[in-house]
Amino acid sequence: MEAFDVVIIGSGPGAQMTWNSLPGRSVAVVEQGLVGGNCPYLACVPSKAMLQTAHVWGLASNPEFMPVFLGPEPPETAYTMTVRRRDKLVHNRDDFEAAEQLRRAGHKLFRGHGRIVRPGVVDVSGVRIRYRDLVIDTGSVPEIPPVPGIENIEPWTSEEAMSSDGLPESIVVLGGGPVGCELSHLFALFGSVTTVVEKADRLLPREEPEVADTLTEALHTVDGRVLPGATVTEISPRGTGVRVALDTGRPVDADKLLLAAGRVPYTIDLGLEEVGLQVRPGAPMPVDDHCRVVGAPHVWAVGDVTGISPHTHTAEYQGRIVAANLMGREAVANYRAVPRAVYTEPALAAVGHTESSARAAGIEPLVAKADLGDTVRAQIDGVSTGWVKLVADPSRRTVIGATAMGGHAEEFISEMSLAVRGDIPLSVLTDVVHPFPTFSEVLEGPLVELAERVAVREPVPVGQH
Incomplete structure (x- = not known):
């Protein structure tokens, strides 16, 4: 059985920051998906790349800059170009180069599902490895709301939206948080008939009220619609599309339904009970201000799985905190100034x-x-x-x-x-x-x-x- 100073389950931004900051330590990384996590392939990078391309394309319709353009490409053509640029930036969702960088850094990659079988030992799809310290960076998964009828359709999550080639003629976005706001703007910019359904009384309800006012007006400018204070009561197929029934009025019909109602920490089948942890599925890993998992010696956690601040830059910050502590330097996380x-x-x-x-x-x-x-x-x-x-x-x-x-x-x-x-x-x-x-x-x-x-x-x- 191979033994390592540090074993990391998951390979997202926090994990990368950890393994890049452990000189002289033997590190094994366990990943059942793409090396690098969702951010470079299915989340942050593709969404921002598509939004940037959409904004550039939109300049041709802006009265300030229209005279310097010959004219914008039609939306369908522009969207195809946007998808092509997105896929180039995310290496067509191929993690070969990321895996090679990990190996060149002197670390070992184990592909498969990692599960703790006893303190100090992780099983990776039948292969067991020892650790002195364990870092968990399993991220989060989209939350599927318990709406009647949702099992009868095939909704998009942000991952499907960011890997699909198609531009829907109409789309209902369920959730007005950061992901819902970004993707509703993206599809509305390209001419999709876009409706955002948010159960709170405004978009991004944790931010200043003026934020929702500005974003709602921005969506209206590109013919997007916001339905605040609305709850979905039922979802049903309608032809090749979907019908979304609401408690506030008439149902909304669309080609696609995009679920953006939040994400939950991924803590399923990690063997946490083997190190004395009782974490219900979807609940965050409890960590102290050193990013140590509370109640589990030599176990640490970074990123979305901690439930603290669901941002890539937070995960990277936590990765630095964990690495510093593993190297013997006292490091304490302070989240009050995370942007x-x-x-x-x-x-x-x-x-x-x-x-x-x-x-x-x-x-x-x-x-x-x-x-x-x-x-x-x-x-x-x-x-x-x-x-x-x-x-x-x-x-x-x-x-x-x-x-x-x-x-x-x-x-x-x-x-x-x-x-x-x-x-x-x-x-x-x-x-x-x-x-x-x-x-x-x-x-x-x-x-x-x-x-x-x-x-x-x-x-x-x-x-x-």
């Missing part, structure tokens, strides 16, 4: 508290806003939609949250992530000089406003929260 991004048009980026979550935490926040259209860069780029909203703790004189839409907010949000993570005083943030002309200049007005409003208050020393 959130949704790559719609305009894109959303946020970090830390919203106005309502700050109040729920016992803070009476100060809020300042600015319109992205007031920047010179927005005028240069022909951008008319976008804004930023900052949330500050007046007692600490620091920014504790930021939300931005448009203007490549996913890029400049890192400045606010650093501000939140480092408790950087507003007086320092207002002294930051932004290059001209950039979208990041939109931060300057709200920061100055907040600094002036807290100037008369006595600050609490940093670290006393």
Whole structure:
């Protein structure tokens, strides 16, 4: 029986960050699917690639830029080109190169389902290997809502949507979270009759209310429809398509149903009970702030399976935390400044508290806003939609949250992530000089406003929260 310092079940971004940060350690990686996980093949990379191509294609219809184009390709042709570019970027969902990179790094790949058979031993489809430490990075799977009739149709999940070549003439997207928002924008941009059904009273209900307003209006611009506060009561076949019955009115008919109602941690048949863990299917792995699995010595977990923050960058961060601890360096995870991004048009980026979550935490926040259209860069780029909203703790004189839409907010949000993570005083943030002309200049007005409003208050020393 082969023995390794570290065995990793799953090979997603968190696992990759772990094995790349363990010099001198013997590592085995167990993967029953694609090396690299879903992100490079079926999730993050293909969806963002398709959205980018769609946005570029859409410039030919934008009055600001239409004169420089000979004319856009028809939607069907453009979609075919988009799919071709997507598949090239994801290597046609072939993980050969990723597997070779793993081997070149000196690690061993075991293909198959990994299951703990006793402490220190994992079975991989009949082959047993020993570990000193075990890292679980099994990710998550789409949640299938318990709607009557769903078993009678073949809905898409995001994986099917991101691997299909077809452009449906009409589609119902069940769920208005990040995945639902991105994919509904994608299909609506290419002319699919798109309807988003969200049981909450707005899209992305955990974000600022202004986010839902902006995204709903953006969808309306491309003839997409949003049905908030609606619950699906039944799903049934209708010809070659589907009929979705709602509790709020008339049913919606479409060619395709896309399930985007959330994902759940993949914890099925991992043998967790063999190391003393009782984790029900779909429940997250309980981890401490070192990413150790609570109650299981020498077992760690990273990524979606922890249920903490379902982002690739969170998984990579946790991978660094685990690797540092395995190498003997004390490392503790802090999630309060992990950014959130949704790559719609305009894109959303946020970090830390919203106005309502700050109040729920016992803070009476100060809020300042600015319109992205007031920047010179927005005028240069022909951008008319976008804004930023900052949330500050007046007692600490620091920014504790930021939300931005448009203007490549996913890029400049890192400045606010650093501000939140480092408790950087507003007086320092207002002294930051932004290059001209950039979208990041939109931060300057709200920061100055907040600094002036807290100037008369006595600050609490940093670290006393």
